[in-house]
Amino acid sequence: MHEQLLGWIERDRVRFIDFLRGLVREPSPNPPGDTRGVMRTITKFLDEEKLPYRIVERDPTMPNLVASQEFSATSKHLVLNGHIDVFPVENAGQWTHDPWSGALADGAVHGRGVADMKTGTSASLFTYMYLSRLASGLTGKLTLTVVSEEETFGPNGARHLFDVCPGEITGTVCLNGEPSSRHTIRFGERGAVWLRFRITTPGGHGAYPHVSPNAIELAYSLIRDLREFTNKQFTEPAELATALDASAQAVDAANGAGASRIARSITMNVGTMNAGPKVNMIASRCEFEVDFRLPNGVTRQDLLAWVDALRSKHSFEYEVLMVNDPNWCAPDSELAQILRRNATAVTGVEPANVIGLGNTDARLWRYRGVPAVVYGPAPVGMGSKDERVPIEEALDVLRCHVLSAYDYLKGMTA
Numbered sequence: 001m002h003e004q005l006l007g008w009i010e011r012d013r014v015r016f017i018d019f020l021r022g023l024v025r026e027p028s029p030n031p032p033g034d035t036r037g038v039m040r041t042i043t044k045f046l047d048e049e050k051l052p053y054r055i056v057e058r059d060p061t062m063p064n065l066v067a068s069q070e071f072s073a074t075s076k077h078l079v080l081n082g083h084i085d086v087f088p089v090e091n092a093g094q095w096t097h098d099p100w101s102g103a104l105a106d107g108a109v110h111g112r113g114v115a116d117m118k119t120g121t122s123a124s125l126f127t128y129m130y131l132s133r134l135a136s137g138l139t140g141k142l143t144l145t146v147v148s149e150e151e152t153f154g155p156n157g158a159r160h161l162f163d164v165c166p167g168e169i170t171g172t173v174c175l176n177g178e179p180s181s182r183h184t185i186r187f188g189e190r191g192a193v194w195l196r197f198r199i200t201t202p203g204g205h206g207a208y209p210h211v212s213p214n215a216i217e218l219a220y221s222l223i224r225d226l227r228e229f230t231n232k233q234f235t236e237p238a239e240l241a242t243a244l245d246a247s248a249q250a251v252d253a254a255n256g257a258g259a260s261r262i263a264r265s266i267t268m269n270v271g272t273m274n275a276g277p278k279v280n281m282i283a284s285r286c287e288f289e290v291d292f293r294l295p296n297g298v299t300r301q302d303l304l305a306w307v308d309a310l311r312s313k314h315s316f317e318y319e320v321l322m323v324n325d326p327n328w329c330a331p332d333s334e335l336a337q338i339l340r341r342n343a344t345a346v347t348g349v350e351p352a353n354v355i356g357l358g359n360t361d362a363r364l365w366r367y368r369g370v371p372a373v374v375y376g377p378a379p380v381g382m383g384s385k386d387e388r389v390p391i392e393e394a395l396d397v398l399r400c401h402v403l404s405a406y407d408y409l410k411g412m413t414a
């Protein structure tokens, strides 16, 4: 059956790449996160294939789609997940090709979102189509979820599906095509905690510094102490540590020396600062936002307790803007093993088990105890300029997803 599936993909090469280019040509930067154009392209495809679906939306400009095929009554339920919003474009003039052109050049598809993650989402859609054709030879259930608002982790995307139809979309495993590169399969992620701090002082004339402390300088001192949290000692779960020890060399080889250590480290970034009001006045207010990344083994409670303890030394207010808890699933789940076998056969590279440095919607499945694995193209240009995916790499992602979904759901006699 693998030969037949690979034959279909080969015959559909141009169709798949044209579809991907079509998704890129529908701009869906987030913010603002309006994905209606991309969703129209996707529903047109499903309509032409006569595959039923329904739109589940909380915000009409950020639609989500759910489609399901029930093959037989077993407990196996594979959920395909992809998002259709993308990073914004900051300096379109600096791109070699217009970021919304879906240009085909140098053997690659170019444009914002082609790696993160319109290639992966296209692979999910075509996987759903091919497996729907094989219905009689499959067991269990296959569900396609296409979502909005992933880039900001807001309430209108995958989170909304879990709010309104968790029974339909939770499944027994989840396959996601976010960027990973052929060198890695992601079975977990670090967490993220975004905090906004505010420091206020009486302020005064800049020539009279004895009348008030300076809020910017107090912030400076607070930031130094916050950074101490990145040195905190913690213990990784043993099974996780073993898997990450085994993949460390491969990760460093693929992503540069030190990359494997970052996935297991607490890191911190001060992303914004707003203070003032004027050069010759003592700053009376300073507001700044900090992005902490937490490895598995460190919890949000650990971090917030640390921050609260700093109140004995500093005077400040803070609020929690966003939390994605760190997460991981068994690195050798059935789907992960199937995917590794197919990826090795298709690409010639055996992918290593890794923890993602950033967040994806796969976390939402792991939070519910469902093994969720991420395998997609290399993140070339992701979040910066000249984002692109080579045609052969996009087709390899499709091949790996189709074969792995098939292997997970194939009948006992197939």
Ligand SMILES: [Zn+2]
Pocket: 083, 116, 117, 150, 178, 179, 360
């Ligand atoms: Zn993404």
